[in-house]
Amino acid sequence: MNDLLSKYPEEIKTILAKYPSEQKRSAVMPLLFLAQRKEGYIREQALSEISQILDIQETEVATLVGFYTLFHDGKTGIYHIQVCTDLCCALRGSEDFLTGLCEALEIKPGETSQDGMVTVEEVKCLAACDKAPMFQVQGKDGISYHENCNVDNTLEMIQEWRESGAAEQEETK
């Protein structure tokens, strides 16, 4: 039983069609993104499912998860707030922004908030150097950019997630 294949038959077909049929292996990263889509991390089972789809070794799939920073193999906060503290952003106040945000959330960079909702991390340049402080959010719905931020409007955004998260939980009850 291949969960990934039964869950996303159309998506997988579209992905495979992008590459020459004898070069299926090229689809491994798109499939990892697909496997990560719903939960924000890649379950071990998905590795073998992907290796089956592409006829490659499971270990070859696994090494990619380790190599590329956008793949996650463990559950963390639902939302990763990834603040760019690389050179250009740091020249425009992003380190102070990070400190302020973490203080308000009572965590250190790299940690997850008490309610398990947000993990705040530092990342390298995101190609938005003219709009610092900025961060990307990696969450259930992919990646989004937030630019020219301050601590207050970021906290408001987190509050909204908390409220909508609570609403979702109500619904599934």
Next chain:
Amino acid sequence: MSKYVLLRHRDIPNIKDLKVYQDQDGFKAFKKAVTSLDQGEVTEIVKASGLRGRGGAGFPTGLKWSFMDQDNWPHYVVANADESEPGTFKDREIIEENPLQFLEGVAIGSYAVGAQLAYIYLRGEFWQLAEFLDGKINELEKAGLLGENLFGTEYSLKIHTHLGAGAYICGEETALLESLEGKRGQPRLRPPFPPSFGLYGKPTVVNNVETFTNIPLIMENGAEWYRDLGTEDSAGVKVFSLSGRVKKPGNYELPFGSTYRELIFEHGGGILNDAQIKAIMPAGASSAILRASDKVLDTPLEYASIRKLGSDLGSGSVIVIDETISMDWVIKKTIDFFKHESCGKCTPCREGNYWMSYLTRKIHSGEKTEEQIQLLYDVASNIQGKCLCALGEFSVMGVLTSIDRFPEDFGREPIGSDKG
């Protein structure tokens, strides 16, 4: 007509819509190429235009295309949209705002080298941009501007997007190709170069997003028109990403031959809080760092003249440092970056960056002893020339030039006269 060549969205609203783009003669150049020029002729025009690669190395684009091995098929084209060098954010604006001109450039390039399949490799963080481009590609297929038997000819072309997943090294073209093949993004030994051994071992052209975006207007207006926009040494225009301690950071499209003074003080509005400018990093975190003297500020922006100053124009990612910043902090930041991004394939880069990170941190936290600084300098010098790819070489540039050109920030005697 727009006063821009690349950032045309700034005075043509909605140029990202196909209708508007076509009203501006969009896709005429591609159609003309496919229906009336043979493939070698397109390459000749690009060669004659003097266009050089905008991804950093500045290699002549037409010449690269002419290197494609004609005895080995199929051919591929790959657009490099990995854009991960700190200080670089031009390709993102081009794709977001002027995507069709970029796609038309990829299409013309593909036709020129006989490729029927092209990939756009975007950094994973550009996930939304990739979806946006997928939509545009779809629209072009529906309009008969991409796909099978284009304009009633034998020529067919498919373009696909492909996402990376967070690794700066995948911007290096051979690492990018490995990644696109579904492997870890680690550089290949070169030669062979991609035009003889590229994607799936087949001849491949890899060019930067901005490079491709120049092509449609070169085809439309001619090589001479493009050359005349720039200088003898550096043809055409360049998008400079300006960041750091300036009032108005952003992308500025300027003809080659403009100066840093114009870029930073006219366009960028000058230095934050009207402080003194101290240093310029011409090419992002990979720069050999320049001391900002009058001579530097008034040097024309060209590949050759920046090299003469002791740096490189690179991808045109200009980071401005002012007097409030100490260079020992700057190199701590750049080494943080390179240590994180070293792919680990070769020892000098992997271990060397680990050491440089240890030392730059120590020095920044106050241990500015001559011994530590000399050690850092020696470690950096020992990495130079021993790396498999340019990342390792890039990593030491900032360290060596900071210590050489800003000795006072490392507790050394200031240089007497401003050598610039």
